[in-house]
Amino acid sequence: MIKNSLEKITILKTASLVEALKKMDIEGVKLLIVVENGLFYGLISIGDIQRAIINNKPFSIEIQNIIRSNIFVASAGDDPEEIKQDMLLRKIEFMPVVNDRKEIVDVLFWEDLFKDSPLPSHYEKINLPVVIMAGGRGERLKPLTNVIPKPLIPLGEKPIIDEIIESFQRNGCNKFYISVNYMSDMIRDHFLKKGNYENIEFIQENKPLGTAGSLFYLKGKISSTFFVNNCDVLIKQNYAEIYNYHRESRNEITIVASLKSTKVPYGLVETEENGRITGITEKPYVNYMVNTGLYLLEPHLLDELKEGEPLNITSLIEGILARRGRAGSFPISEDSWFDIGEIGDYWKLINSVRVKQKGHEY
Template identity: 50%
Template sequence: INKVYAFEGEEIDSIRQKMYRLRAECMPVLNENKELVDVIFWKDAFKDRLETDVREKINLPVVIMAGGKGTRLKPITNVIPKPLVPVGDKTILEEIMNQFESIGCKNFYMSVNYKSDMMKFYLDHTEHKYDIEFFEEPKPLGTIGSVALLKDKIQTPFFVTNCDILIDQDFRDVYDYHIENKNDITMVTAVKSFHIPYGVIETGEDGLMTGLKEKPDITYKINTGVYILNPELINDIPENQFFHITDLMEVVKARGGRVGCFPVSENSWRDMGEWPEYLKMIKVF
């Protein structure tokens, strides 16, 4: 039997330690006959820690990558930039910033390019409880390249997030995980299942079939577009060059650094990068 389980009557602190150490989203509970009697989910095990009013706030900088053209959301992004696309009675950008503000983050750095004047005007005329500093990439610089413009401005670990996603997760847990594991980069990943509507055949080098799975579900960990970076990594980002976050991860790994993954459930991650996902997000709000 897989040892990722708890026993009936086991103290909740012991179960929490197992779940935290293993990054397990749920923990099967077995009786003395090793029969399944319950399943404890992360949110239930840590529900007292998820109450934002009782946990200590963290005031980490947040960098929002908001310079893209949002081509997959045309034609609406022909008129307004993707960060200002509404979800409910607020924009997606405000929902993201409000989530970070709720855990104590007050300082936002926003990388802008496409329709940047519209974003600046909107936020300058909107009431909010945090400070926003805009920095403009002179040309498209990839998923992390513009952060080179923040050299000497950030001295603590900081969040980086895309401007088109919402994750139902207390990001203080991500920060705790980042610090406790001494990571250089921590990437928030979502567990995503894909259904293959065909029989999948496995073959050996000789071309003979070694296995057959009928219409399987395949599970992957997907990059959600939310990260924590240590401040010294900004010096590894070349100035005014196209540079992806994956390039930075390779730099870190090449010198023996740590790139950690903090998983969240598939249902806790919402991405509005394309129309079908955006319409789903609207229904939620």
């Protein structure tokens, strides 16, 4: 049994950052045991990987170069009750038990020790305003959006906009601004029937204003750091961690970016002067960061917007960079980003085990 468990949560110290992130996504964990020649070497967490990407480490870096030394493991002979209490205190999803020869003699899992209590999520309460951009026509989601606006497209038993709001509420965010245009009456009626209208304010676009233009109408309403979330994306991430990075980096705007890995279906030829071949890589993976559609902004950026002028948030970022302002990105894994912007993505998500089931979160 220990062998089967170990196979899912161990990774070689020579594995790359990307390989570790992929394994976390596949196994649904945020922590892996790092091994060398079958022996315990260390632990690597999703936080370690995110810090490495933020510090501009290459995606190909071996994880032995980014793991921390201050980790918590149990020793063979430790009192099982003390190990259990330590896991409870630190909210650790599993605890390896290691002997003097660095052999992993056991792994204690939260779900085995605390059968009736799911692992608590670390949701620091930040209570920041949230703007949801819900005014688009959802052209890429037709024919669904011919009869229902994109924010009300269902994911399981709830529309996506409800899932977005609930994900922020877990972090203590309770004030929401929803920018609407297409089928706006249907969106308003949805919240009116739910009876939770008091913490929601609508921004009515009289014409399409892009992904940032309607933010102009929040001048005088928002005076703190605030989130902007496109209505077709869900992010599985503790928003407080994004905010802490944004604040510590003194960013004016932070993009949440997903690490994507795509296999090139051809052999790549590398050449130099006169066409001389210097190397051939057969069907390599290309790794890159993509914009997820979730942002964190400082309120002074509202002063840079003009009334009624269409503007995409990418253009706002370009303006910040042009004046040498501070813009940053917070990395998340590919499986922490749920995008239904296109009809194919929507059906894929609906048919996936990742769709929220009763008692589980995205």
